[in-house]
Amino acid sequence: MKIGLALRELHRSEADLHHELLQIADRHRVDHEIYHVAQDLAAWSRDHLRRIAEQAERYGEHLDPDARGENGLVARLWDKSSELMGRSSEAELLMLRDLRGVYLKASGVFVDWELIAQAAQGVRDTELVDVAQSCMGETQRQTAWANGKLKESATQALVS
Amino acid sequence: MSDGPQVHGPRRAARRDRIAEPWGARTPYAAGQQWPVRVDTFLADDLTPDDVDRWVQTASILHSNGDAIDIAVKDGRVVGVRGRAVDRVNRGRVDVKDLYGWQANGSRDRLTRPLVREGGRLVETDWDTAMNRVVERAKELLATQGPSAIGFYTSGQLFAEEYYTLGVIAHGGIGTNHVDGNTRLCTATAAAALKESFGCDGQPGTYADLDHADVIALFGNNMAETQSVTWMRILDRLAGDDPPAIVCVDPRPTPVALAATVHLAPRPGTNVALMNGLLHELLRNDWVDRAYVDAHTVGVEELEACVADYPPDVVARICDVPEADLREAARLLGTAQRLTSTVLQGFYQAHQATAAAVQVNNVHLLRGMLGRPGCGVLQMNGQPSAENTRECGADGDLPGFRNWANPEHIEELARVWNVEPSDIPHYSPPTHAMQMMRYVENGSIRMMWVSATNPAVSLPELRRIRSVLSQESLFLVVQDLFLTETAQLADVVLPAATWGEKTGTFTNADRTVHLSEKAVEPPGEARSDLDIFIDFAARMELRGKDGTPLVHWHDAESAFEAWKECSRGRPCDYTGLTYERLRGGSGIQWPCDDEHPDGTERLYADGRFWAHPDVCEDYGRDLVTGAPYDATHYRAMNPDGRAVIRAARYLTPHEIPSEEYPLQLITGRTVYQFHTRTKTGRSRQLQDAAPEVWVEVSQPDAERWGLAEGDLAEVSTPRGAVQARVRVSRIRRGVLFLPFHYGYWDTPGGHEPAPAGRAANELTITEWDPASKQPIFKTAAAAIRLVARGDGTPSAAPTTAASAPVGTRVEATRGGTAAEVLETTGATP
Numbered sequence: 001m002k003i004g005l006a007l008r009e010l011h012r013s014e015a016d017l018h019h020e021l022l023q024i025a026d027r028h029r030v031d032h033e034i035y036h037v038a039q040d041l042a043a044w045s046r047d048h049l050r051r052i053a054e055q056a057e058r059y060g061e062h063l064d065p066d067a068r069g070e071n072g073l074v075a076r077l078w079d080k081s082s083e084l085m086g087r088s089s090e091a092e093l094l095m096l097r098d099l100r101g102v103y104l105k106a107s108g109v110f111v112d113w114e115l116i117a118q119a120a121q122g123v124r125d126t127e128l129v130d131v132a133q134s135c136m137g138e139t140q141r142q143t144a145w146a147n148g149k150l151k152e153s154a155t156q157a158l159v160s
Numbered sequence: 161m162s163d164g165p166q167v168h169g170p171r172r173a174a175r176r177d178r179i180a181e182p183w184g185a186r187t188p189y190a191a192g193q194q195w196p197v198r199v200d201t202f203l204a205d206d207l208t209p210d211d212v213d214r215w216v217q218t219a220s221i222l223h224s225n226g227d228a229i230d231i232a233v234k235d236g237r238v239v240g241v242r243g244r245a246v247d248r249v250n251r252g253r254v255d256v257k258d259l260y261g262w263q264a265n266g267s268r269d270r271l272t273r274p275l276v277r278e279g280g281r282l283v284e285t286d287w288d289t290a291m292n293r294v295v296e297r298a299k300e301l302l303a304t305q306g307p308s309a310i311g312f313y314t315s316g317q318l319f320a321e322e323y324y325t326l327g328v329i330a331h332g333g334i335g336t337n338h339v340d341g342n343t344r345l346c347t348a349t350a351a352a353a354l355k356e357s358f359g360c361d362g363q364p365g366t367y368a369d370l371d372h373a374d375v376i377a378l379f380g381n382n383m384a385e386t387q388s389v390t391w392m393r394i395l396d397r398l399a400g401d402d403p404p405a406i407v408c409v410d411p412r413p414t415p416v417a418l419a420a421t422v423h424l425a426p427r428p429g430t431n432v433a434l435m436n437g438l439l440h441e442l443l444r445n446d447w448v449d450r451a452y453v454d455a456h457t458v459g460v461e462e463l464e465a466c467v468a469d470y471p472p473d474v475v476a477r478i479c480d481v482p483e484a485d486l487r488e489a490a491r492l493l494g495t496a497q498r499l500t501s502t503v504l505q506g507f508y509q510a511h512q513a514t515a516a517a518v519q520v521n522n523v524h525l526l527r528g529m530l531g532r533p534g535c536g537v538l539q540m541n542g543q544p545s546a547e548n549t550r551e552c553g554a555d556g557d558l559p560g561f562r563n564w565a566n567p568e569h570i571e572e573l574a575r576v577w578n579v580e581p582s583d584i585p586h587y588s589p590p591t592h593a594m595q596m597m598r599y600v601e602n603g604s605i606r607m608m609w610v611s612a613t614n615p616a617v618s619l620p621e622l623r624r625i626r627s628v629l630s631q632e633s634l635f636l637v638v639q640d641l642f643l644t645e646t647a648q649l650a651d652v653v654l655p656a657a658t659w660g661e662k663t664g665t666f667t668n669a670d671r672t673v674h675l676s677e678k679a680v681e682p683p684g685e686a687r688s689d690l691d692i693f694i695d696f697a698a699r700m701e702l703r704g705k706d707g708t709p710l711v712h713w714h715d716a717e718s719a720f721e722a723w724k725e726c727s728r729g730r731p732c733d734y735t736g737l738t739y740e741r742l743r744g745g746s747g748i749q750w751p752c753d754d755e756h757p758d759g760t761e762r763l764y765a766d767g768r769f770w771a772h773p774d775v776c777e778d779y780g781r782d783l784v785t786g787a788p789y790d791a792t793h794y795r796a797m798n799p800d801g802r803a804v805i806r807a808a809r810y811l812t813p814h815e816i817p818s819e820e821y822p823l824q825l826i827t828g829r830t831v832y833q834f835h836t837r838t839k840t841g842r843s844r845q846l847q848d849a850a851p852e853v854w855v856e857v858s859q860p861d862a863e864r865w866g867l868a869e870g871d872l873a874e875v876s877t878p879r880g881a882v883q884a885r886v887r888v889s890r891i892r893r894g895v896l897f898l899p900f901h902y903g904y905w906d907t908p909g910g911h912e913p914a915p916a917g918r919a920a921n922e923l924t925i926t927e928w929d930p931a932s933k934q935p936i937f938k939t940a941a942a943a944i945r946l947v948a949r950g951d952g953t954p955s956a957a958p959t960t961a962a963s964a965p966v967g968t969r970v971e972a973t974r975g976g977t978a979a980e981v982l983e984t985t986g987a988t989p
Contacts, residue, residue: 126265160604
């Protein structure tokens with residue numbers, strides 16, 4: 001039985017995505033839609049982390065149900081750089097890079113959820129199946145958001 | 161077009177001060193009867209109708225209602241207005257702004273010559289010089305950066321012909337994706353909500369539904385001040401037999417709230433929770449037309465699962481409304497025989513805008529109440545021609561409600577325009593206004609052409625906007641009637657003709673198309689917006705793929721004919737209309753084509769929608785993230801083109817009250833002013849009725865912060881501060897209201913605070929609904945403090961409507977004899 005291990009890996013990748021979303025929000029405060037929506041999407045990941053930790057207990061894994069906050073020094077430094085970058089076209093390239101990062105990380109989390117859902121069906125853990133299906137839906141929306149933003153921003157960023 | 165028996169009282173004529181009584185005399189009527197005629201006439205200088213040389217047909221330009229009006233002309237100038245009794249929209253009535261606002265046309269400070277910036281100053285010049293500067297810069301930017309360097313920001317106040325021409329020039333000629341209107345601030349959510357629910361834009365209902373409804377629900381719609389003539393219609397129903405019940409959702413004590421059977425005043429930012437609570441009750445009590453839902457919709461299961469989490473007790477806590485009122489409102493919606501709902505800025509400019517507006521559509525889908533007399537949704541808009549920006553492709557949509565993500569729609573449009581499909585940018589949704597400002601800010605849009613709008617006062621977070629528009633890297637072209645705050649920042653200013661000085665058509669919030677004819681010559685060298693755009697296209701040598709001119713029309717009527725061709729076969733089909741047909745009679749509702757030669761009163765009769773994957777205007781968006789869905793997703797979800805029931809969970813607003821900013825600020829309008837007062841501020845009766853900014857504070861909040869009527873207060877948010885006189889009103893506790901009309905053109909600052917700010921948008925947050933991209937003007941955390949005690953003089957806030965004072969010690973708003981209007985009732989059209 002390696003479901004605990006898989007949940008641990010999922011927890012790691014979801015925490016990573018959560019961090020990435022908060023970071024993109026902070027780096028792109030002057031791109032207001034990114035700033036606000038990324039925080040909403042980070043809240044979804046925060047909720048997922050709690051649910052993963054809850055499920056993992058039954059598989060003998062003790063994972064942190066609370067996501068790490070991002071109000072430290074690093075975040076404040078980014079905040080400053082965001083203001084400095086506000087008037088520069090380089091900011092758009094940085095944004096593409098960051099959105100690409102969210103897209104890849106969210107895709108990774110999605111795959112991890114798929115693995116959990118498959119395993120949970122194998123052991124007939126219907127509770128875990130339900131959790132996986134509900135969370136995967138939101139992970140997919142996180143991916144679609146990053147993808148949509150990339151498509152919307154790429155032309156202006158790359159041709160101007 | 162309107163049905164039902166007519167009622168005629170005795171013929172009566174009376175003079176009435178319409179500043180004091182904006183809604184005029186009642187003409188009661190009962191359910192199913194036709195709304196009686198009342199003709200409002202206002203002539204300046206003690207003139208009588210016998211003195212008038214000519215009456216010239218038009219419609220109202222200072223709101224979205226589309227009231228048909230005749231302009232009185234004497235000795236080559238406009239001298240007054242009269243409502244058109246024959247028209248289905250107003251049956252002779254005229255809104256208070258239209259009664260007096262036309263006087264601004266004759267203002268001495270109209271722009272009469274083009275201006276160009278020389279050595280930092282704007283100086284007068286001729287048209288050739290001004291246009292050549294614009295064309296040279298456009299050509300240079302196209303050569304060096306390409307079309308992504310150029311953006312167009314237009315209005316909700318031009319004519320259909322002008323928007324269509326602008327859309328062709330920008331999308332088909334220049335090839336830029338950066339085209340939007342200030343309609344982004346007023347009507348974007350209406351369009352988005354209709355696309356989400358019905359697959360396509362297009363107002364389902366008609367004003368005539370108000371003649372039949374037994375319950376009328378107004379969601380965030382202070383109709384008494386935004387569309388006062390349609391509010392007169394409701395007042396006349398309320399005064400007649402079988403009056404309808406009124407449900408009002410609004411945090412302010414608006415005239416609608418005072419007339420309501422149930423008034424819900426939710427905490428700002430909680431509309432989705434409120435709607436989910438109402439839908440929860442509809443489902444729990446099975447106030448649902450199951451046969452309709454099964455036959456004509458998809459998605460009801462998702463809604464059922466979502467709203468299960470919003471029982472009335474939970475919602476009452478989130479929204480801070482009495483649970484009993486919530487249940488009673490749900491009962492009225494759920495048991496209505498004929499339900500008409502209207503929605504406006506209280507939802508559109510608020511947190512989760514599209515999600516909330518869509519839930520109103522869901523009420524009607526669950527109840528199967530669409531497309532029948534009295535059963536209509538009216539997703540309203542704010543401006544006279546907002547509807548046309550949506551149809552004609554000047555507001556971030558493609559013309560004819562074509563789907564930017566559907567290659568066949570692009571091919572069809574390319575055929576109409578005689579260009580290659582690849583010439584029309586369609587790789588992503590057209591850039592919305594706030595994103596355009598961001599591109600200006602980071603320097604990637606380097607030329608912006610602003611027509612008939614004033615972003616330096618109307619966009620959120622003005623300090624930022626002024627700084628963005630003043631950037632060295634930006635070449636700013638402004639086309640307007642006056643030297644507005646925005647025009648003062650421009651590199652080139654083009655003097656435009658206005659309503660009454662040019663011909664064109666425009667379409668109101670219930671799809672009624674009106675012709676507006678030229679009555680007088682524009683001042684000086686001012687030219688119509690259409691002529692300016694056509695001239696630009698010619699100077700740019702924009703051509704179709706066979707080398708013929710892209711813009712192949714030369715005046716309003718030929719532009720209308722071109723637009724008709726573009727609309728052919730689309731939901732907003734204009735092909736059955738001509739200028740001749742629109743002359744003399746009533747306005748006509750689209751679609752108007754061979755199949756519907758007299759127009760179409762209600763859309764979606766028999767549960768048929770323009771939602772099929774091949775037909776729909778939009779595949780929809782995630783209501784939380786705003787991510788567009790693709791064709792595959794939409795086709796799988798809605799293969800048969802039914803209405804889509806979209807659910808949405810409530811999210812906490814991003815800016816909530818804190819210790820430092822313990823209150824919530826909302827902004828809005830008064831019945832006497834329009835937008836940034838460019839016109840209404842130059843009409844004496846209107847300006848005197850609401851001369852300066854005020855802030856509405858509830859009595860408990862006034863006590864807590866030591867404020868009294870007439871005190872000077874400072875309202876602040878993390879973005880800035882403004883000063884305003886206090887009006888203590890019955891607004892919801894914890895909420896402050898500022899009217900957004902007051903900028904700086906008539907202050908020493910010119911275009912900026914000097915030194916204290918007064919524009920509400922100094923305070924608003926740069927944030928928008930991710931689905932509709934409409935900025936959020938109604939959910940900012942704010943603080944208030946006393947600056948100086950008043951001398952006992954009350955604030956200048958009008959007493960007649962939502963800003964009415966607590967107590968009676970404030971003198972009532974009056975216009976006196978200068979504001980007397982002749983009201984004639986009992987007349988037949």
